[in-house]
Amino acid sequence: MQRPSPNPVPSPVPDSCALLLKQLDPRLLAAGNDLSELSFSPIEVCFRGLEWLDEGTLQDLREQDGQHLAIRQALEGSLTGEVLWLLKEPDARRLVRILTGTPPGREPLSYSEREALTEVGNLLLLGLVEGLSDVLGMTVAATAPALRLGSAARLLPDEGSGGLAMSCEAKTGGKPLPGHVVLILSSLSSVYFDRHLRILADREGANARGAH
Amino acid sequence: MGSDLYEALVDALEQGVIVVDAAEHIEVWNYWMSKVSGISAEKAVGKKLKEVVPELASGAAHRAVRRALERGNSSFLSSALHPGQLPFYQFTAPDGSGSIKTIQQSIQIRPVSSHGAERRCLLQIRDVSRVVQMEDHLRQMSRLVDDQRIELEAQQAEVERKASFDPTTGLANRSRLRELLAQALPEDGTEAEGGAILVLDLNHFKTVNESFGHEHGDGILRSVARRISEAVRPGDLVARLGSDEFAVLLPGIGAEPALAWARRITEYLARPHLLDEQEVFLSASCGIAIYPDDGPQADLLLRSAERALHRARELGPSACELYRRAVDDPSSDMLSLTGSLHRAVDRQEFRLFYQPLVGLPSQRLSGVEALLRWHHPHRGFISPAEFVPLLEDNGLILQVGTWVLETACRQAQTWLETGLDPGKVAVNVSPRQFRDEGFAATVKNVLEATKLPPERLELEITETLLMKDQEQSQRMLAELKAMGINVAIDDFGTGYSSLGRLKRYPIDTLKIDRTFTSEIGANEDDNAICTTIIGLGHLLGMSVTAEGVETEEQLRFLAAHGCDCIQGYFFAKPMPADQLVEWYRARYSLSATG
Missing domain, CATH: 3.30.450.20 (PAS domain)
Incomplete structure (x- = not known):
């Protein structure tokens, strides 16, 4: 995988981001449905606040205190880079207890619990990846998921990278479970992605004008 | 492929x-x-x-x-x-x-x-079955280890609690108080915050204990502990130091407020204590030391407070006394002597005198008894009868006793090496020394250090001491005898001895107390006592030494009745080591040096 370069996209396109999120929404809901099918308490997933991560924002994410957990998948095809779901460790622990029905405890996550989290993260990330492919008309595939534990700084790509992130709030048993889905693209992919985003925005604009 | x-x-x-x-x-x-x-x-x-x-x-x-x-x-x-x-x-x-x-x-x-x-x-x-199984196994093991760790921690906490607290009253014990005092008195040169330590002693608690029994006595101690804890400020430390001795650590206050607190506590303690619907009246004396002035270290500070307590006891029930005032009080002779004793150790004011022991019938020198003398810089020589009990009281006897032993053995060895045969060197052993578990080891170390042959050393102990804790006495005597050391019973006849028990102890010499020898010729009873002791000693296979022999008549009587050895002014008074050499030369016309 190519290492993304600092701030690869010329400028954030907030309107495009909002538009992308709007278009992604039904597809992400489908991913949520996949999650709900699992034989445990239903998880409602809500992606929101899609935003371009400048260096400062990414740095804020990195500097979050405490142990974190990330499920990561590499991207192949039209876009290369990586996508990951970042959760604070206590939140991940809470989720897994609900998933597997085990009582709350302070012990490290077990192998089965880590696998369960991996699958949930996999479904959630695939929802985004497939949504992006469809909305932007690109072919993007995600490789096998991997779970990692560590500080946010260790789990997120190196300082200086830019990326796309959305806060992702999953709800389990009525309680919110805050987290972030972060998309970090390689330099070339970022330019390509930005171009598609602008095309999307133009197309939407044209459609709106046509409607008038 | x-x-x-x-x-x-x-x-x-x-x-x-x-x-x-x-x-x-x-x-x-x-x-x-x-x-x-x-x-x-x-x-x-x-x-x-x-x-x-x-x-x-x-x-x-x-x-x-x-x-x-x-x-x-x-x-x-x-x-x-x-x-x-x-x-x-x-x-x-x-x-x-x-x-x-x-x-x-x-x-x-x-x-x-x-x-x-x-x-x-x-x-x-x-x-993934094996991974899951292994992990389950590890988790179980981990829980087991955690459980054991928790149990061990609980046990350790209990041990620490027991080591630091008095089980009867639940108060901190002496060891815990010393720890906290050590924290309050930093040894690294940083300035201590200052405060006061109060040491309280219940007057006549022994009588209360005997009247009501130990169980009720414990109840009274708990009541006292509660009263003191109620009387002081939150955060002040109350400790139980010993049977009826308590201490209060009052950080951050000076002499006058400390005195006020002490009075408040003693007054509160003087109110009747209710025990099984009976009113028990107690009083307590209180000694106060201010830190860091009255003692830069925990032990010294406690000692100062205890000295002030000693003075307070003399002043009457419920009296409270500051250490500084007690020391400055000229009427507090005992206190000033005690203080001087501490300085005497540091300033090496102690001296050893030696009194010859003369064998009969040869009248040759068969030994010397080492006698401790204290030359006070202002008061001159002070009688051992005055200061030895003080040394016993404050524990300095262990330090001074070892010095006596070592000095006497070294001197005897020096004489031997310079051609003067002093026979045995006799050294008095105090009760506190003899009860000290490390005493035999101390003697052994001294003999090794001075190279004096063990058979040249005779340790003198009193018969009262010997009869007090017979098991310990027997054990200690056996240890000393195993080294080849001689043991003498000092002041024999003045205490109470069981002859049956005396027979079981490995004693080499009986020393007839001077009160009997001084009356030889004048008092028939004393004549009889002396002859009986000599006969008894011989019967038990011991040699007999008569102390305090001052006249020829006494000498003749004792010689006639088979006494083995004489000590007293008739031959020589106690003298410094160099004078003894001269005495020896003069008496036996030998050219001894040293």
């Missing part, structure tokens, strides 16, 4: 491998799959996935297969999230036990593409 080799490699994998084409026909079904499912590759290959493994052709697993085939995405299925939905495999364990093994699995589903060919889907099925 050839097809045969490829198949062999896939079959060798310790995980299941299934490859399906776009229409979900099985293309690869490896040996592991055959082993766990009982379906051979011949039967599986070419069939639709849903015919062979229907669980993988529906629900989440099937969606994952479609994702791989249609979009090229990889997925992961965990058995933890799909109980009963993934293929359920059991097979006979290969360990020969015949047990049925259920496979707990996770499945990775990923696309496989080869150039020019349509996309296929690879399903990798991993048996």
Whole structure:
């Protein structure tokens, strides 16, 4: 995988981001449905606040205190880079207890619990990846998921990278479970992605004008 | 890579491998799959996935297969999230036990593409049972270790609590108080915050204890502890130092407020204590030391407070006294002597005098007794009767006693090396020294250090001491005798001895007290006592020395009745080591030096 370069996209396109999120929404809901099918308490997933991560924002994410957990998948095809779901460790622990029905405890996550989290993260990330492919008309595939534990700084790509992130709030048993889905693209992919985003925005604009 | 080799490699994998084409026909079904499912590759290959493994052709697993085939995405299925939905495999364990093994699995589903060919889907099925089992085992072990750690910590906390607190009253004990005092008095040169230590002693508690019994006595002690704790400020430390001795640590206050607190406490303690519906009246004396002025270290400070307590006791019930005032009070002779004694140790004001022991009938020098003298810089020589009990009281006797022993042995060895044979050197042993568990080791160390042969040393102990703790006495005497040291009973006749017990002790010499010898010739009873002791000593196989012999008549009487050795002014008074040499030279006309 190519290492993304600092701030690869010329400028954030907030309107495009909002538009992308709007278009992604039904597809992400489908991913949520996949999650709900699992034989445990239903998880409602809500992606929101899609935003371009400048260096400062990414740095804020990195500097979050405490142990974190990330499920990561590499991207192949039209876009290369990586996508990951970042959760604070206590939140991940809470989720897994609900998933597997085990009582709350302070012990490290077990192998089965880590696998369960991996699958949930996999479904959630695939929802985004497939949504992006469809909305932007690109072919993007995600490789096998991997779970990692560590500080946010260790789990997120190196300082200086830019990326796309959305806060992702999953709800389990009525309680919110805050987290972030972060998309970090390689330099070339970022330019390509930005171009598609602008095309999307133009197309939407044209459609709106046509409607008038 | 050839097809045969490829198949062999896939079959060798310790995980299941299934490859399906776009229409979900099985293309690869490896040996592991055959082993766990009982379906051979011949039967599986070419069939639709849903015919062979229907669980993988529906629900989440099937969606994952479609994702791989249609979009090229990889997925992961965990058995933890799909109980009963993934293929359920059991097979006979290969360990020969015949047990049925259920496979707990996770499945990775990923696309496989080869150039020019349509996309296929690879399903990798991993048996994670062993990992899960191992982890379960480790968790159990970890819990067990945690439980044991918690139990050990609880035990350790209990041991620490017991080591630091008095079980009767629940107050801190002396050791804990010393710890806290040490913290309050930093030795690293940093300035101490300052404060006061109060030492309280219940007057006549022994009588109360004897009247009401120990159980009730403990009840009174608890009542006292409660009263003191109620009287002081929150955060002040109350401790029990000994049987009826308590202490209060009052940080951050000076002499006058400390005195006020002490009075408040003693007044509160003087109110009747209710015990089994009976009123018990107590009073307490209180000594106060201010830190860091009255003692820069915990031990010294406590000692100062105890000295002030001693003075307070003299002043009357419920009296409170500051150390500084007690020391400055000229009427407090005892206190000033005690203070001087501490300085005397440091300033080496102690001297050893030696009094000859003369053998009968030869009248040759058979030994010398080392006698401690204190030359006070202002008061001159002070009688041992005055200061030895003080040394006993404050524990300095251990330090001074060792100095006496070492000095006497060294002197005797010096005389031997310079040609003067002093016979045995007799050294008095105080009760506190004799009861000290390390005493025998101290004697041994001194003999080794001075090179004096053990048979040249005679330790003098009183008969009262010997009879007090007979078991300990017997043990200590046995240790000393094993070294080859002589033991003499000092001041014999003045205490109470059981002859039966005396017989059991390994005693070499009986020393007749001067009160009997001084009356020889004047008092028939004393004549009889002296002759009886001599006879008794010989009967028990001991030699007999008469102390305080001052006249020729006494000498003749004792010689006539078989006394073995004489000590007293008739021959010589106690004298410094150099004068003894002169005395020896003059008496025996020898050219001894040293």
